[in-house]
Amino acid sequence: MVTRFSLPSPAKLNLMLRITGRRQDGYHNLQTIFQFLDYGDTLDFSWRDDSQIHLSPDLTDVPHEDNLIVKAARMLQQDSGCRFGVDIQLHKILPMGGGIGGGSSNAATTLLALNVLWDLTYSLTELAALGLRLGADVPIFIQGVSAWAEGVGEVLSPLQLPETAYLVITPDCKISTREIFSHPALTRDSVPIKLAASEAQGGRNDCESVVKALYPAVDDALCWLRQYGDGKLTGTGSCVFLACDSIQHAQTLLHVCPFAGFVATGQNISPTHQALALISKNSS
Ligand SMILES: C[C@@](CO)(OP(=O)(O)O)[C@H](O)COP(=O)(O)OP(=O)(O)OC[C@H]1O[C@@H](n2ccc(N)nc2=O)[C@H](O)[C@@H]1O
Ligand SMILES: Nc1ncnc2c1ncn2[C@@H]1O[C@H](COP(=O)(O)OP(=O)(O)O)[C@@H](O)[C@H]1O
Numbered sequence: 183m184v185t186r187f188s189l190p191s192p193a194k195l196n197l198m199l200r201i202t203g204r205r206q207d208g209y210h211n212l213q214t215i216f217q218f219l220d221y222g223d224t225l226d227f228s229w230r231d232d233s234q235i236h237l238s239p240d241l242t243d244v245p246h247e248d249n250l251i252v253k254a255a256r257m258l259q260q261d262s263g264c265r266f267g268v269d270i271q272l273h274k275i276l277p278m279g280g281g282i283g284g285g286s287s288n289a290a291t292t293l294l295a296l297n298v299l300w301d302l303t304y305s306l307t308e309l310a311a312l313g314l315r316l317g318a319d320v321p322i323f324i325q326g327v328s329a330w331a332e333g334v335g336e337v338l339s340p341l342q343l344p345e346t347a348y349l350v351i352t353p354d355c356k357i358s359t360r361e362i363f364s365h366p367a368l369t370r371d372s373v374p375i376k377l378a379a380s381e382a383q384g385g386r387n388d389c390e391s392v393v394k395a396l397y398p399a400v401d402d403a404l405c406w407l408r409q410y411g412d413g414k415l416t417g418t419g420s421c422v423f424l425a426c427d428s429i430q431h432a433q434t435l436l437h438v439c440p441f442a443g444f445v446a447t448g449q450n451i452s453p454t455h456q457a458l459a460l461i462s463k464n465s466s
């Protein structure tokens with residue numbers, strides 16, 4: 183039995199995002215393309231023989247019980263009736279409210295890890311259904327392959343994409359997803375399109391105009407990126423990104439960039455799943 187291991191909890195990008203309607207419950211129907219990055223947080227998990235769930239350190243501004251890691255662990259413990267517990271150490275590098283899915287990724291990594299640590303036998307579909315209760319973005323991180331997504335982001339069709347190098351700018355502002363989705367000026371009537379990998383190159387993000395109007399720092403970052411190519415917003419922001427010819431090209435741009443950011447490579451298989459495959463290989 184594996185009793186301690188570490189897993190990556192990667193960022194995602196929305197390579198395009200269309201909002202095609204609003205449901206009765208207030209959630210929006212989307213069409214988006216998700217790709218993972220080889221950049222993100224790391225979580226260390228250690229098995230406990232009591233039922234306690236410990237997480238450290240706490241995140242500034244996020245009460246312990248609201249942390250999606252704690253919520254995910256408690257949810258799985260309750261659903262499975264498992265009597266074990268866990269110590270979790272979080273190494274956070276992803277900015278919060280950046281549209282790169284850090285909280286959802288942390289929740290998904292926790293569900294995937296505890297399924298192994300507690301020797302449970304949930305399928306990915308079952309874990310994704312549990313994860314959806316925590317956030318619309320959790321299922322993509324559970325499924326772990328780049329995808330075309332519809333519904334609220336949980337109806338996933340795997341998609342092979344070029345594993346492009348990206349420059350990601352992280353403007354110094356935290357954006358609430360709820361704030362953007364409740365804005366009266368948000369475009370929410372885009373015509374649905376058919377699954378098209380070509381959208382990954384040219385697709386737009388329907389949140390862009392509202393986000394730029396509310397957050398000038400995002401507008402500034404996009405203007406800067408667009409000197410060099412087709413800069414885009416991910417999710418509801420605040421991060422913006424540019425597909426580059428190579429990692430070196432992305433690093434050269436980061437070097438002259440007046441804003442904070444990072445360089446990463448797109449991944450069609452989530453780094454969490456890549457690491458889990460190694461853990462199960464080494465333990466068998
Ligand atoms: C917009 C996207 C695109 O990937 O990413 P982010 O910018 O948050 O990373 C996601 O759909 C976000 O997913 P997630 O961050 O898990 O959202 P949730 O916690 O479920 O929802 C936060 C709030 O956003 C609104 N919301 C979210 C998703 C959706 N399809 N329609 C919505 O209207 C709802 O008002 C909800 O109360
Ligand atoms: N483990 C966590 N990591 C990040 N954010 C979390 C976490 N748990 C709860 N949150 C809350 O979720 C919000 C959204 O976080 P995040 O997923 O990083 O951004 P986004 O939805 O913009 O991609 C944060 O602002 C924070 O209040």
